[in-house]
Amino acid sequence: MAIETAQQRLRNAEWLHAPGIQAVFSAVEQGGDTARVVGGAVRNTLLGHPVPDIDIATTALPQEVMKRTAEAGLKPIGTGIDHGTVTVVSGGFPYEVTTLREDVETFGRQARVVFGRDWKRDAERRDFTLNALYVDRNGELHDPLGGLDDCLERRVRFIGDPDTRLREDYLRILRFFRIFAAYGRGDMDPDGLGACRRQRDGLRHLSAERIGHEMRRLLQAPLAAAALRVMNDSGLWEIAAGGLARIEDYEALRKLDDLAPETRDPELGLVVLAGFVHEDLDRVCDRFRLSNAERKRMMTAWSAAKRLKQAEDLPAASAFLYEFGRQGALDGLLAVWSMRSAQDSAEADALARLLPVLRSGPVPVFPVKGADLIALGHPPGPALGGQLSLLEDTWRHSGFTLKKEELLARVACEF
Known part of the structure; x- marks a missing residue:
């Protein structure tokens, strides 16, 4: 796909022109602040995939996002406000609005984060180049790390040094395979794959919930079989699944x-x-x-x-x-x-x-119930269950053809 075609696809995206998201842009973009859609919605639009959710990045601080969207009559929810994320419900659709961030120090999954206004620094803390793409309210593409070519070619590459990114959060090992299974083409990026193999023991430190969530999503992807083949050959499946x-x-x-x-x-x-x-x-x-x-x-x-x-x-x-x-x-x-x-x-x-x-x-569906037998005079108790089992066997042996009345007639003659 030519870059011009990609840009046109973004400008024509129906979700970008929806009144709900435009209301969010209008509320947030005040006082010199800007906002852009980032990540999955941009990637999926460029690749022709459905867009199930929309994330928005902004220079506005989270408290300002809360205040401005509430004043605009929208519904802000501080779902992750300590980390800069506010969910804004607009037009009945939830948008996750997150203040630009940059990692100052990382401690495994945990990182000390500060809010910023530098779009490139925000992009550098994301996982893969094809996810570091932004689009503004008018459909203009912003590509601070040159990830557009990777996206269009369906190459899944880590941003920065792959080993470093994996040590920041070992779940990115599974995300590497899951994103490839969903969007990739051809062979996996050798640098990323090599890092996943070197860092594979890091999977042992992840919670079962996080592994399970990622594996469920991987198994639903079109190229799951190809991704799992490489995972298995690399010793990653046995660590993740325990067998x-x-x-x-x-x-x-x-x-x-x-x-x-x-x-x-x-x-x-x-x-x-x-x-x-x-x-x-x-x-x-x-x-x-x-x-x-x-x-x-x-x-x-x-x-x-x-x-x-x-x-x-x-x-x-x-x-x-x-x-x-x-x-x-x-x-x-x-x-x-x-x-x-x-x-x-x-x-x-x-x-x-x-x-x-x-x-x-x-x-x-077996047509007879215990109440039917009791109505015929069969006493409640353990023997009732035995009688039902006999009738069910008779019904099954008939090829499920006997009707309720025919089955009950066999019981009625005993009373």
Whole structure:
């Protein structure tokens, strides 16, 4: 993309002309202060990606941002005011407005920061060159570090010395791979990759929450398989996840992206990557501090995949859906498909035919409840559960075809 085309794309960005963001600019840019959108919104616009959130950098001090936006009728929230960040809600959309900063001293993740008015110094404290791009309210691009070419060429390069930047915050190791997986092209920057390998032990000092958050985002990215392959070969995956990885299976899973959006879900990806045995999933869930809902989905997917792997023939879709639910059945099928993708093509074809049936077929629902039996005169108690189980077995053996009335008729004759 030519620079002129890039500049025009920014000037035409719909989000930049929204009344909400222009109101923020008008409120903040007073008394000689300026404001510019920075980072992801600029990068994504240039690369044709969606813009989910918008960060604004400004020379105005945070207390002034609070005061000016409130006076303009906007809603300022001091979400990170000690670090210079104010969230301003305008037009129903939250904008993070942060005062220009420069690092004076760094202590691992912590840094002593002072507010400033120098746009280049602010850019120098950011992580990658493609993220150090700014655009003003009129769509004019400001590129203090020459990051535009890297952005347009999809090169992910650290600002300054990579080893130094990683020692400031070791989470940048995972960000390097995540940003590449989302926006990169070709080979990874050798200087950045070399630094990540040298500094990899720094991952041991990060909290599980921070690692888990970054890994979830990485697994959703288009080039996740390529990034994880390099991570694994560099010894980074084992440190981050605390175990080995089935990279080939995960690569096979992501080849199914066009067939199934579930392949981009972190829960399914982790089952394929790390689910050698059931205990591996517990370890990964603990390691990444996954939620109970994420853990449950992974365990169901693993159980469904195990059932498919052990079956001599593919189960009936209705029975598979009933046992594992639609999400679990789809996850299990995709997991097994990726694990067997290099094997018998006839089996892969069978799995491919099963996928649309699982996606659109009805999930059977057992039509009888305990209250139905009690209404017929069955006494409450443990025996009630046994009777329900017998009826459920009868219903399943019928291929889920027996109706509620037919099942209850079998019980009614006993009273």
